[in-house]
Amino acid sequence: MTGMIETWIKNERQERLFQKATAIADEAKKHIQETDQQAAFSPQTLQVIKEEGYPSLALPPQDGGEGLSLYELLLLQEKIAEGDGSVALSIGWHMGTMMELSQEELWEPASYNRLVQEVVSSQKVVNRAATEPSTGSPTRGGIPETTAVKRDGRYVLSGRKSFTSMAEHLDYYIVSAYMEDKDSVGWFMIDRHQPGLSVEQTWDTLGMRGTASHDLVMNEVELNEDDLVELKQEGKPSPKGWLLHIPACYLGIAVAARNDAVAFAKEFQPNSLDKPIAEVPHIQDKIGEMEWKLMQAHAYLYSVARKWDEEPEKRKHMGPDLGAVKLAVTNTANEVVDLAMRIAGGRGLSKTYPFEKYYRDVRAGLHNPPMDDAVVSMLAKHAVSDDQ
Structure with a gap:
């Protein structure tokens, strides 16, 4: 297949x-x-x-x-x-x-x-470490509680970052911190072996457990001035096409769930039937529904990606497109995995099968940025604005 x-x-x-x-x-x-x-x-x-x-x-x-x-x-x-x-x-x-x-x-x-x-x-391998327990997602505009204090020509960082994916395996961390001397937010590149830097194993979530997104803790981490690599940009941030790696991820989970659900339906034949459940009408309805949902999600995701690649002059106006495709694809992925679970029935709850993991993992997409409410608000404001 x-x-x-x-x-x-x-x-x-x-x-x-x-x-x-x-x-x-x-x-x-x-x-x-x-x-x-x-x-x-x-x-x-x-x-x-x-x-x-x-x-x-x-x-x-x-x-x-x-x-x-x-x-x-x-x-x-x-x-x-x-x-x-x-x-x-x-x-x-x-x-x-x-x-x-x-x-x-x-x-x-x-x-x-x-x-x-x-x-x-x-x-x-690197990753940005921006989210904090008190500020939540940086996309909501919170100021980091992690601080960078200038001392004897060096910056001293202290604070804690949450949701640091692959925390124990990254070679560098790109960490946001409030800089007192500049009254602004800066980004510092920190080597994983830097003294004062540690990873606290706090990742205990329902889904996406394998990201190992533990807390990154900085205790008086001393850095050179050239480790300050970026200052927060003023004004409205430009659309970031690469963030579509998020819906692509959850779409991949949904495809895996679809593949396993179809294979299960073709193989499973309870003794009450003389044929596999793949030939039962209500199971076929669910398989068909998974198919058209995935076809729509793929067409939408990859058409927006092509627009980004082929029409770079339009990128600065593609914020609504990027937000809408993330909302649509991640929600569709959740619906597809739910259908796969219904096809598997009670067996889908067993850890003997992969379905319950798909179900847990795909939920996380609803909490990756941009969140649904932010996208809906953006689309509404765009619709009533005079800038269309």
Whole structure:
């Protein structure tokens, strides 16, 4: 059976890149039970990610990468999520950061080149650490309680960050902090081995446990001035296409649930029937409903990605498109997984089958940014504005 994701591959380049994602997905799937139970990220999966040269793919060719388009990024991220959504979401943050830094030129060349050199040569992995227990999602506009105090020509950081995906396995953390000397928010790049930096194992969630998004704790971490790599941009932030790695992840989970539900329906034949349940009308209705929902979600997600790639002059106006596709795809993914659970019946609740994990994991998409209420409010304001 040809997978639903594979049908969106358009050329040999994409096929070559897709094989890298397939290798990562296959490795991730081997460790699902362990990573889910222990709320841990598999070091073996990370090794395959680095062996495939995945961390550098989003960088432009002149910097040593493959110059992934947004379409290609989503294609690969969705495939990894079919193996394990936690792995896809985790590495997706790194991939998006690489795409953002290379395309938006947020850093000075020296800082950018310092990081890129390590990503290309050693496949180093980074993530932004912005969310805090008290401020919630940074997209809501909260000021970090993490502070950066200037002392003897150096910055001293103290604070705590939550939801730090792959916290124990990142090579660098890009940490937001309130800077007293500048009365502004800055971003600091911190080496994982820096004294005063530690990871507290706090990740105890219902779903996406394998992201191992533990707390990052900074206790008087001393940094040089050149570790300050970015200052908060004033004004309205520009739309960020790379954030579509989020709906791509949850769509991949939904596709995996669909595949397993169809396989289950074709194989399961209770003794009350003379045929598998795949031939029962109400089961076929649910399979058909999964299909059209996934077809719609794929068409919407990848059409917006193509628009981003092919019409760069329109990107600054694509905020509503990006928000709407995230809302639509993540909610559709939840609906598809629910249908898969209904096909599996009571067996879907058993950890013998993968359905209950899909069900737990896909719920997390509703809480990744942008949240549904923020998207709906944005769309309403856009509809009644004079800027259309």
